[in-house]
Amino acid sequence: MTLAMDLRTGACLACIVATAFGCKGKEESKPPSSPSPVAAGSAAAPSEPAAPSATAPAAPAAPPARIATGEPAFGCFAWSPSLRAAACVTGTIDRSDGPPKLAVTFVGATSAPATLNETVDDAAAKPIDAALAKDGYAALPPGQKVEAGKPFDLGRGASVTVTEKETDAGGDNVAPTTKITATLTCGGKQISLYDHEDEGIGLAVHVHAVGSHVILGLASGQHREGESIDAFEAVVLDPSSCELVR
Numbered sequence: 001m002t003l004a005m006d007l008r009t010g011a012c013l014a015c016i017v018a019t020a021f022g023c024k025g026k027e028e029s030k031p032p033s034s035p036s037p038v039a040a041g042s043a044a045a046p047s048e049p050a051a052p053s054a055t056a057p058a059a060p061a062a063p064p065a066r067i068a069t070g071e072p073a074f075g076c077f078a079w080s081p082s083l084r085a086a087a088c089v090t091g092t093i094d095r096s097d098g099p100p101k102l103a104v105t106f107v108g109a110t111s112a113p114a115t116l117n118e119t120v121d122d123a124a125a126k127p128i129d130a131a132l133a134k135d136g137y138a139a140l141p142p143g144q145k146v147e148a149g150k151p152f153d154l155g156r157g158a159s160v161t162v163t164e165k166e167t168d169a170g171g172d173n174v175a176p177t178t179k180i181t182a183t184l185t186c187g188g189k190q191i192s193l194y195d196h197e198d199e200g201i202g203l204a205v206h207v208h209a210v211g212s213h214v215i216l217g218l219a220s221g222q223h224r225e226g227e228s229i230d231a232f233e234a235v236v237l238d239p240s241s242c243e244l245v246r
Contacts, residue, residue, distance in 0.1 A: 064133035065140075069120050072102050074232035076217050078137035079210045085109035086208075086215045087137050088234040089116070095228040104128055107215075108236040108245045109135065143206030143217060151185070152207060154214045156239035158186040160193070162205055167197060175200030175224040182218060186242035193218060193235065200224035213238055 065078030065087065076088035085108030093100040103113035114128050146152040151159040161183050168177035179197035182205055183190050193216065194203055201222045208215040214237045221230040236245045 064129070065137045066132065067104060067120060067125050067128045069122060069125050071118065072100075072116050072120055074217075074219055074230070075206070076107075076143070076208060076215050076234050077140055078132055079140050079208070079215070080109065080135045080137045081211060082136050083109045084211075084213055084236065084238075085111075085135075086140075086210075086234060086236055087132060088215075088217065088232070090232050090234060091116075092229065092231045096226065105234070106131075106135075107234050111135070140208055140210070140215075143208040143215070146182075146205040146207060152205075154186075154207065154237065154239050155209070158184070158214075158237065158239035158242070160184050160205060160207070160216060162203065164203075168199075170199065173225050178202075184216075184237070184244070186237070186239060186244075189242065191244065194220065196220075198222060200227070212240065 067077070067087075067089075072089050074089050074091075076086045078087035079085070080087075083106075085106050088105050088107055089102060090105040090113075091100060091102035093102070099118055100116075102116040104116065105113045111131060114131070117124065144152075146160055146162050148162045148164045151161045153159050161181075163179075163181045163183075165179045166176050167179055170176040177197065177199045178201055180194065180201060180203045181192065181196075182194040182203060184193055185191075193205075196203075199222075202220065204219045206217045206219070208217070215234060216237060217232065217234045219230070219232045221228075223229075233246070237243070
C-alpha cells in the first residue's frame with residue numbers, strides 16, 4: 001500500500017514539474033486541415049459589410065478605388081458595399097462622329113455622372129477619386145465573360161443568356177448580319193438587356209459577383225465599312241428580389 005502511494009505521489013510530482021517547465025506529454029499527431037474552398041473570383045471582390053462581432057476584430061477596410069489616368073477604358077472598376085452601387089466608365093465612341101461621349105456612371109447610386117474627356121489626367125481624376133473614397137468604393141477584379149449559347153448562373157435562380165445567330169453572311173466589304181440577344185431570367189420572368197440585328201455588330205457581357213448583388217457590363221459595337229462604334233452600359237441586379245438598376 002505504501003509503495004503504491006509513493007508511486008502515485010511521484011507520478012503527480014513529475015506532472016507538476018513538467019507543467020511548471022512547460023513540458024508536455026506525447027500527443028497524438030493530427031493531419032493538417034485542408035483550406036476551405038473559395039469560389040473563383042470571389043476572394044478579391046469587395047463584399048457587403050458584415051454585422052459587427054463582439055468576439056472578432058473588424059476586418060481592415062479595403063483601400064479606396066481610383067480611376068485610371070490616360071485613355072478611359074470601358075467597364076466597371078469599383079463597387080460600394082454601403083450604397084450597393086457600381087462605378088463604371090460608360091458611354092459611346094463613334095469614330096466617325098467627333099470625340100467620345102464618356103462618363104463615370106455610379107449605377108445604383110444617386111450621384112451625378114462625371115463627364116470624361118478623351119484623356120483622364122491627374123486634375124480630372126482628383127474629384128472622381130474623392131467621390132469614390134467618400135462613398136467607400138473598392139476596386140473590382142476583372143469580371144467573368146458570358147459565353148454565347150450557355151446560361152450563366154447568377155445565383156438564387158437567376159441567370160443571363162447571350163445568343164448569337166448569323167442571318168446574312170455578307171460579302172465583299174460587307175460584314176455579316178447577326179441577331180444578338182442578352183436575356184436576364186429572374187423570378188420566373190425574362191428581361192431583355194439587349195436585342196439587336198444588324199450588319200457588323202457584336203456584344204460581350206461580363207459579370208461581377210459582389211456580395212448579394214451582381215453587376216452586368218454590356219459592351220456592344222458595330223464595325224462595318226465607313227462606321228466604327230463602341231458602347232458600354234451596366235446594370236446592377238439583386239437576384240433575390242430581381243430588382244434591376246440601370
